[in-house]
Amino acid sequence: MTYILAIDQGTTSTRAIVYDANFAALAQAQAEFTQHYPRSGWVEHDAMDLWTTTQTCIAGAVQQAGLAVRDIAAIGITNQRETVVLWDRKTGAPVHNAIVWQDRRTAQTCMKLREAGHEAMITAKTGLVLDPYFSASKLAWLLDEIPGLRARAEAGELAFGTVDTWLIWQLTGGASHVTDVTNAARTMVFDIHRLDWCQEILDLFDIPRALLPDVLDCDGNFGTTTQATIGAEIPIRAVAGDQQAATIGQACFAPGMAKVTYGTGCFALMNTGASPVPSQNKLLTTIAYRIGGQTAYALEGSIYIAGAVVQWLRDGLGVIVNAADTEAMAIAADPGQNVTIVPAFTGLAAPYWNSDCRGAVFGLSRNTSPNELARAALQSVGLQTRDLMEAMRADMAAVDTGQTVLRVDGGMSASDYTLQYVADILNAPVDRPTHVETTARGVAWLAGYQAGLYPDQAGFAKTWAKDRQFLPKLDPERREADYARWQRAVAATIGFGT
Numbered sequence: 001m002t003y004i005l006a007i008d009q010g011t012t013s014t015r016a017i018v019y020d021a022n023f024a025a026l027a028q029a030q031a032e033f034t035q036h037y038p039r040s041g042w043v044e045h046d047a048m049d050l051w052t053t054t055q056t057c058i059a060g061a062v063q064q065a066g067l068a069v070r071d072i073a074a075i076g077i078t079n080q081r082e083t084v085v086l087w088d089r090k091t092g093a094p095v096h097n098a099i100v101w102q103d104r105r106t107a108q109t110c111m112k113l114r115e116a117g118h119e120a121m122i123t124a125k126t127g128l129v130l131d132p133y134f135s136a137s138k139l140a141w142l143l144d145e146i147p148g149l150r151a152r153a154e155a156g157e158l159a160f161g162t163v164d165t166w167l168i169w170q171l172t173g174g175a176s177h178v179t180d181v182t183n184a185a186r187t188m189v190f191d192i193h194r195l196d197w198c199q200e201i202l203d204l205f206d207i208p209r210a211l212l213p214d215v216l217d218c219d220g221n222f223g224t225t226t227q228a229t230i231g232a233e234i235p236i237r238a239v240a241g242d243q244q245a246a247t248i249g250q251a252c253f254a255p256g257m258a259k260v261t262y263g264t265g266c267f268a269l270m271n272t273g274a275s276p277v278p279s280q281n282k283l284l285t286t287i288a289y290r291i292g293g294q295t296a297y298a299l300e301g302s303i304y305i306a307g308a309v310v311q312w313l314r315d316g317l318g319v320i321v322n323a324a325d326t327e328a329m330a331i332a333a334d335p336g337q338n339v340t341i342v343p344a345f346t347g348l349a350a351p352y353w354n355s356d357c358r359g360a361v362f363g364l365s366r367n368t369s370p371n372e373l374a375r376a377a378l379q380s381v382g383l384q385t386r387d388l389m390e391a392m393r394a395d396m397a398a399v400d401t402g403q404t405v406l407r408v409d410g411g412m413s414a415s416d417y418t419l420q421y422v423a424d425i426l427n428a429p430v431d432r433p434t435h436v437e438t439t440a441r442g443v444a445w446l447a448g449y450q451a452g453l454y455p456d457q458a459g460f461a462k463t464w465a466k467d468r469q470f471l472p473k474l475d476p477e478r479r480e481a482d483y484a485r486w487q488r489a490v491a492a493t494i495g496f497g498t
Contacts, residue, residue, distance in 0.1 A: 001073040002453060003065070005058065005234070006444040008437075009050055009079040009163050010242065011100065011264045016057035017437070018065040018072075019444045021453050023463065025437070029060030036097060041104040041346060044097035047085045050163060051170045058230050069232040074451040075171075075225065076238035076443030078245035079163040081186045084138040086149070086211075087166070089159050092174055096146055098163070099138040102265075102304060104346050106137035107355040118204060125191045125198050127276060127285030129353055133302070134188035135162060140205040153208050160211040162187065164239050168222050171236065176223030179213045181295070182244040185287040190215070192276060192287055195295070217290040218244075219446055238446035240289060242439050243267040247288050247298065248446060249438030250407045251461040256396065260385060260422075261439070262412035265349075266306035268388045269298045270396065281391035282351035291446065291457070299395055301350040301388030305343035305359075307412045309377045312345070319370035327417045329374035339363040340485055341376040342493045351391045352494065360493040381412065382421040383486040389426055407431050409438040416470075424474035425482060434465045 002021040008014070012035065017028040033049040062069055082101035087094045099105070110130050113119070119130040128134055139160055143150040152158050161169065162183045168176050184190040184197075189207060191198040197212055216222060222236035240248060243261060247269045250259040255273035260266060269288060276285045276297040288298035305312075310323045320326060340362045342348075347355040361376070389406070406428060412418055413436050423430040435441055448454035455463075472479075 001071060003067060003072050004444050004448040004451065004453065005061070005072045005075045006440040006447070007054060007058070007075065007077045007167065008242070008440040009054060009077070009167060011080045011102070014050065014053035014057050015440065016054070016061040017440045017444065018061045018067065019448065023445070023448070023454060027061050027064035029057040029064065031056050039105070041107075043100040043102040045083070045100055047087070047094040047098045047166060050098070051167065054167055054170075055230065069230055069234065072232070072234045073453060074235050074237040074447040076447035077164050077167060077222075077236060078240055078242050078439050078443045079167070079183070081162060081183055081241040081243065082133060082135050083163050084135050084142065085161050085163065085166040086139070086142055087159055087169070089157055089174070092170065095149060095152075095158065096142055099142070101133060102346055103138060104132050104355055106132040106141050107347075109137050109141070110355070113204070122188065122201060125193070125201065126185070126188050127192050127278075128186075128188050129282065129284065130188075131353055132355060133349065134186060136188035136201065136205050136207065139207055139211075143207070153211050156210045158211060159213070161213050162241075164241070165213045168236060168239070171225045171229050172223035173226040173229055177213045178216055178220070178222050180216055180218050180220065180222075180239040181287050181290045182218060182241040183239070184215045186241060192285070192297070195290075217293065219291050219450055237450035238443045240443055240446070243269055243300065244287070244289055244298075245442035246409055246439045247271065247442070249435075249440070249442030250409060250433065251464040252288075252407065253296070253457060253461055257407070258392065259407045259409065259438070262306050262381060262408065262410040262418070264306065264308045266303035266381060266384060268301045268385065268392065270392050272297045272299055272396070277395055279391070279395050281394045282353055283388070283391050283395060284350065299392055301391060303384045303388065304346050304349050306381045306384070307410075308345070309341065309343040309380055310412075312343070313370075313373060313377055317373070319373060326374040326378055327415055329371045330378050330417050333371040333375035334367065334369075337363065337365060337368060337372050338485060339368055339372045339376040340489045341373070341380045342489050343377070343380050344493055348490070348494070351387055352490065354494050357494045357496065360489065360496065362489045362492070378415065378418045379421055379482070381418055382425045383483065385422050386425045386483060389428075407433065409433065409436045419470045423470040423472045425479060427472045427476075427479060429472070430470040432467045432470070434467045436467075
């Protein structure tokens with residue numbers, strides 16, 4: 001039992017990766033699943049798809065590694081956050097599709113609560129803004145809109161969880177109804193200062209406390225898998241939401257260290273140390289991790305659409321065949337055209353938090369081709385990143401951390417063009433690690449450390465290695481012109497959508 005299994009359950013696919021005693025990734029399996037869009041702005045998953053793909057990927061990764069499940073010493077789980085799953089405690093069957101973090105159906109509910117003056121209290125306790133992005137309004141919608149669910153919830157027949165909780169319940173055969181602090185902190189009903197569910201907010205959303213899981217540290221004992229579920233009894237020893245897991249995987253353990261993950265969306269986290277920093281610039285104050293009984297907090301900026309803008313070019317417009325094509329297309333784009341894409345397909349997240357606006361393209365001409373659209377799509381990722389980092393710098397202005405380098409990861413970090421533009425528009429170095437799958441790596445290390453296989457936090461930090469550093473080289477005048485044009489485009493997009 002000298003191997004670690006990391007489960008990485010994401011928004012569009014599930015992965016399982018097997019690591020050996022030397023922390024090398026031996027094998028991985030990945031499976032995509034169907035996205036459901038019942039209405040405009042609504043996004044759902046079949047929760048059973050999340051579970052069955054997890055089982056399939058575990059079996060596939062273990063088989064590819066030439067192992068048996070019993071060879072696994074411990075399991076770490078990382079997951080898409082905020083997504084709401086509600087299921088029957090007796091049967092383990094979901095009572096409705098999972099409502100995904102991207103879903104905007106509760107925008108009006110959140111607006112009414114904001115207008116009623118509740119946001120300040122919610123932000124003070126949870127560090128979050130009052131937005132449909134988080135779990136609370138989604139869970140309340142299920143209880144209010146699906147016949148019979150509220151009565152069943154109040155009778156104790158149902159269980160709620162984010163995706164980690166759902167998978168743990170299934171893996172342990174219903175023995176464990178638990179979550180970790182990082183996932184709990186994204187529900188908008190968890191007090192990040194007291195590290196407990198907040199009754200005042202539960203009452204505001206009319207959510208029965210009996211629905212909620214127990215909350216453990218990231219390195220807690222989350223239960224044991226069963227023979228029936230994956231073929232062996234293996235302890236689950238690490239859990240963290242995907243962005244926090246990436247923060248751990250990037251070894252951002254010192255205050256001021258920051259990472260950005262470029263996946264479907266874009267998520268920037270900056271470690272602020274043992275004390276939460278209330279944001280004055282519309283960022284989120286959240287929990288980075290809690291390990292060994294010590295809590296580290298973070299500032300977070302979230303962008304809904306990063307890699308998804310390239311998927312839109314491919315699947316929506318049909319102007320590219322493969323996502324990787326955008327790199328050469330962006331380089332070949334006409335430098336005389338200034339096309340700007342604001343990818344607000346489901347609204348804008350930090351630092352704007354506007355649910356009503358929708359995506360827009362500016363600067364089109366008769367000569368605009370797919371090349372210019374590809375360049376604008378990749379540049380939109382860098383421009384949104386600057387929005388986040390400007391807000392973080394302002395919030396951390398009083399804290400002299402000496403940290404100036406940004407660590408990046410996620411699928412889109414493979415694009416040299418994108419990362420070069422990020423460095424250019426930020427006027428700061430950008431470091432890509434040798435191991436870009438930092439989300440799975442974070443929980444794999446933590447599970448392996450708990451199992452006695454891997455080094456402690458300081459030892460793990462020494463394993464971080466740089467693949468390439470991108471240094472800014474864009475002319476300062478052009479840098480500021482690009483950003484000013486982006487700000488005008490965002491203002492116009494928000495103005496049109498309200």
